[in-house]
Amino acid sequence: MAKQIDKLSDPQIRRWIKAGTPVAKADGNGLTFTLSAAGTAAWVLRYRFGGKPRELTLGQYPDVSLKEARKRAGEARAQVQAGADVARERQREKTELAAAKSFRQLSDDYMAKVFPTLAASTVKQRRQHIEGVIGPRLGSMTAREVTTADVVRFIEALHRTKTPAVIELVFTALSEIFKHGVARHAVTANPCAGVSVAAIIGKAEPRRQRLKLTEAELRAVLPALPTIGTDNALAVKLLLLTCTRIGELTKAEWAHVDFGRAEWFVPDANSKTGRGFTVPLVPAALACFAALKPLACGSRFVLPARQTRRTRNHGGAEVPFEQRTLNAMLHKLCDALGEKVRRFTPHDLRSTARSHLAALGVNVIVAERCLNHSLGGLVGVYDQHDYMTERRAALETWASFVLACEAGEPWRQDNVIPIRAAA
Structure with missing residues (x-):
């Protein structure tokens, strides 16, 4: 009996x-x-083919x-015969098409595929x-054309303008792109595999340790x-009184400061962790914000840019204070104070605050939350x-x-009542 064909309509x-019920209906052949x-x-x-079952997708209906499906099926059967x-x-054609992609x-x-999964x-x-x-x-090169030698030359070129720490981060990004390419069959191998930044540019100097300014240094710096x-x-x-990061302060807007509630809200976009948080403002911190208000000259930023060049580069729009400016001013201050203080950065003020909070008897969890650090582990999961x-x-x-310290008045440690976390 002859096989039935053209069964469908x-x-x-x-x-x-x-x-809408899933089906698989044969038309024949x-x-x-x-x-x-x-x-x-x-x-x-x-x-x-070769005694093994195979499948070829011919297209979607009604496209x-x-x-047309019967016509394509007939042509494909002829090729199989x-x-x-x-x-x-077909798979080889798709692979070759992917291989032709530029980097x-x-x-x-x-x-597009990976960023939604990252912080x-x-x-x-x-x-x-x-x-x-x-x-x-590397952007104009075909992805498969990028070789290990290209990667090495790229790192060597970066070494002339970038720090080892930045080069490591750039290299990680490059390697992750090629790992993605291997998974997508756009490249056959990761040219970064087996490559070490240290082997190319030498071992990086140890990362500078964060400073804790001593009481004596604070008594020299603050006045x-x-x-x-x-x-x-x-x-x-x-920065000292709120334990916040320099980037969080420079991006602060007056709309985020609530003088009535004595709170400053750092929104998601301004937080390093990507999660907004509220900073309690003690009277001394509120006084600092109040003193900055007239200096802002109506700007929405607590610390607006002072140089017209900065605003001009942004089309005249309001922009915040440049973080590097404060860094430079602190270096100038340290040079003027000489041996009274070690050179420090704005971020060292956080480690200074954290270290002194511990010395003042503040519970470790409270001190960590003052710096908006993640508690981590089960504590971070269950302690909300x-x-x-x-x-x-x-x-x-x-x-x-x-x-x-600022006023040059004595401070008696034995008068401090240890601050513990609530039970």
């Missing part, structure tokens, strides 16, 4: 699609109509009609490295702050308390110590 297919649970209707040719594994050939296309695909801070940093550093050098300018001096005091009351008490004790 358009009305049947439309009824199956309307019903291996041509099959399939409807997935997701509602995707497609044509598949089933055949055998490929029943008549001539000795061609049509499904394998820029591959990096764009990596960012916001990682995405921001990696995008800068890919678009600003890697792309200009001298006015020499670097009122706004700079107030910014330094706020914000410690606002405890943090405010800790910062008030810390502020009294800072003000005593």
Whole structure:
């Protein structure tokens, strides 16, 4: 009995699609109509090659009609009879098409597919490295053409303008792109594999340890702050009194400061962790914000840019204070104080605050929350308390110590009542 062919009809297919139930219906000679649970209707040719079952997708319905599907199936069967594994050939064509992608296309695909799974801070940093550093050098090359030698030359060129720490981050981004390319069959191997940045540019110097300014150093620095300018001096005091990061303070807007509630909210976009948090403001910190208000001259930023060049470069728009400016002013201050203080950076003020909080008897969890550090482990999972009351008490004790150092008044450690976490 002859095999039945052309079994299907358009009305049947439309009824199956309307019903929405997954089906697989044969039209004859291996041509099959399939409807997935997701509602995707497609044509598949089933055949055998080398004694093994194979499948070739011919297209989706209704883009490929029943008549067109039969035509494509006939052409594919003819190729199979001539000795061609049509499904394998199709896969080879897709691989070759992927291989023809430029490195820029591959990096764009990596960012689109992988970035949604990464932390916001990682995405921001990696995008800068890919678009600003890697792309200009390798973007126009075909992804498969990039060799290990190209990677080595790239790192050597970076060494002339970038620090070893930045080069390591750029290299990590480059390697991750190629790992993605291997998984997507855009490249056959990762040219970064087996490459070491240290082997190319030498071992990086040990990372500078964060400083804790001693009480004696604080007593030298705080009274001298006015020499670097009122706004700079107030910014330094706020960093000490709030334990925040320089980037969080420079991006602060007046809309984020609530004088009535004595709180400053750092939104997600301004937080290093990508999660907003509220900083309790003790009276000394509120006084700093109040003193900065008239200096802002109506700007929405607590610390607006002072140089017209900065605003001009942004089309005249309001922009915040440049972090590097404060760094430079602190170096100037340290040079003027000579041996009275070690050279420090704005971030050292956080380690200074954290170390003194511990010395003042503040519970470790409260001290960590004052710096908006993740508690980590099971504590971070189960402890959802914000410690606002405890943090405010800790910062008030810390502020009294800072003000005593600024005023040159004595400070008695034995008068401090240890601040513990709430049970």
